[in-house]
Amino acid sequence: MDSEHLAALIPTDTFQLTHDSEKQSEIVVINTCGFIGDAKEESIDMILAFAEARKRGQVKQLFVMGCLSQRYKKSLQDEIHEVDAFFGVDQIDEVASAILQRKTEKIPAYYQRSLSTPAHYAYLKISEGCDRSCSFCAIPLIRGKHISVPQEVLLKEAQLLANKGVKELILIAQDLTYYGIDLTGKREITTLIEALSQIEGIEWIRIQYTYPAGFPKDLISLMVNNPKVCNYIDMPLQHINDQLLKSMKRGLDGGKTRDLVRSLRDEIPDLAFRTAFIVGYPGETDEMFEELCDFVREMKFERLGVFTYSAEEDTSAFELGDLISEAVKQERMERLMEIQQSISLEINAKKVGKTMKVLVDRLENGFYVGRTQYDSPEVDNEVLIEVNRTSELMIGNFYAAKITEADFFDLYAEVIE
Numbered sequence: 468m469d470s471e472h473l474a475a476l477i478p479t480d481t482f483q484l485t486h487d488s489e490k491q492s493e494i495v496v497i498n499t500c501g502f503i504g505d506a507k508e509e510s511i512d513m514i515l516a517f518a519e520a521r522k523r524g525q526v527k528q529l530f531v532m533g534c535l536s537q538r539y540k541k542s543l544q545d546e547i548h549e550v551d552a553f554f555g556v557d558q559i560d561e562v563a564s565a566i567l568q569r570k571t572e573k574i575p576a577y578y579q580r581s582l583s584t585p586a587h588y589a590y591l592k593i594s595e596g597c598d599r600s601c602s603f604c605a606i607p608l609i610r611g612k613h614i615s616v617p618q619e620v621l622l623k624e625a626q627l628l629a630n631k632g633v634k635e636l637i638l639i640a641q642d643l644t645y646y647g648i649d650l651t652g653k654r655e656i657t658t659l660i661e662a663l664s665q666i667e668g669i670e671w672i673r674i675q676y677t678y679p680a681g682f683p684k685d686l687i688s689l690m691v692n693n694p695k696v697c698n699y700i701d702m703p704l705q706h707i708n709d710q711l712l713k714s715m716k717r718g719l720d721g722g723k724t725r726d727l728v729r730s731l732r733d734e735i736p737d738l739a740f741r742t743a744f745i746v747g748y749p750g751e752t753d754e755m756f757e758e759l760c761d762f763v764r765e766m767k768f769e770r771l772g773v774f775t776y777s778a779e780e781d782t783s784a785f786e787l788g789d790l791i792s793e794a795v796k797q798e799r800m801e802r803l804m805e806i807q808q809s810i811s812l813e814i815n816a817k818k819v820g821k822t823m824k825v826l827v828d829r830l831e832n833g834f835y836v837g838r839t840q841y842d843s844p845e846v847d848n849e850v851l852i853e854v855n856r857t858s859e860l861m862i863g864n865f866y867a868a869k870i871t872e873a874d875f876f877d878l879y880a881e882v883i884e
């Protein structure tokens with residue numbers, strides 16, 4: 468979304484904007500991520516590749532913004548001289564000024580969006596920063612304390628998005644369930660979603676990044692009773708072993724984590740549960756890892772991400788050391804993903820023969836590619852509809868489609884109306 472805000476400040480009559488990694492543009496802005504090792508590496512590789520292009524004269528100006536730049540500005544400046552300027556996370560106006568070589572006018576945030584997503588869905592960032600103290604996480608150090616965007620601002624932004632044709636709003640935050648506490652002293656996430664669902668044109672509201680401890684129960688009834696709220700939840704659980712959860716400072720032990728997953732499953736029978744785990748956290752023994760594997764087999768999460776532990780400076784877990792070898796971490800990640808692969812196939816196979824509402828995202832390689840309410844763009848499953856076996860479909864429209872075939876991570880379907 469930061470890139471979308473930046474793009475909105477650049478006049479398109481004088482600049483042609485592209486979102487790609489080809490080294491042919493005159494001015495290049497790299498928006499970096501600096502939360503964990505892999506993301507940092509990827510960002511640094513990208514900066515170095517463009518620094519080379521800048522040296523060869525293919526690129527005239529090179530700017531770097533975002534988390535990595537915020538966190539390691541000084542050392543990046545010292546090491547990579549080809550970059551014209553580095554900017555932190557709250558400096559979008561400054562990046563725009565550097566590109567335009569003049570000061571930009573400050574306009575309210577909700578006007579500053581040039582969507583990089585297809586026109587029918589958009590991310591809505593409802594808060595920034597985080598007040599939790601998970602031992603492994605550098606986000607609060609980079610992004611600061613939790614700050615909720617006031618509801619009236621979000622409603623205006625969502626209305627503008629709906630006016631532009633957005634049908635699906637994907638609510639994001641570092642900790643979505645904390646929304647409102649800094650504004651009114653109480654959780655306001657349910658009130659916010661209820662208000663957003665009144666906006667005409669918005670048909671799906673998706674909830675991403677929730678925190679398990681203190682999960683607001685009224686959010687469950689909202690998901691059950693409000694047809695616009697997707698039966699989808701993204702809740703990173705990180706682990707299931709008591710000792711590790713305590714060390715991670717997650718606020719819930721294994722038993723309570725199980726109870727929460729079970730109560731979500733019981734109350735929302737067709738819920739798609741996306742979660743994420745860390746493997747290789749300091750002190751994770753083979754037995755603890757097996758406990759995690761059993762938990763994954765038992766809960767059969769619809770979607771699962773696995774990350775290898777990355778020791779981050781200035782986090783409280785950093786002092787514990789990085790005790791588990793990268794090879795073991797990698798092996799554990801692969802094993803967990805293997806378990807998930809067969810779970811995913813089993814879940815998908817049960818959908819064959821069912822009719823589902825599909826939102827068509829794009830046309831690609833002879834298929835209309837869409838999603839159901841159970842899938843978020845880019846990270847989850849897709850529904851593929853063969854172009855040759857259907858009448859013309861409109862990108863951004865909903866269709867009823869019958870699932871004809873399933874594989875590990877995708878479904879095949881035929882439109883029936």
Ligand code: SF4
Nearest residue numbers: 597599601604606641
């Ligand atoms: S809740 Fe998420 S963002 Fe906040 S500290 Fe924990 S892992 Fe980091």
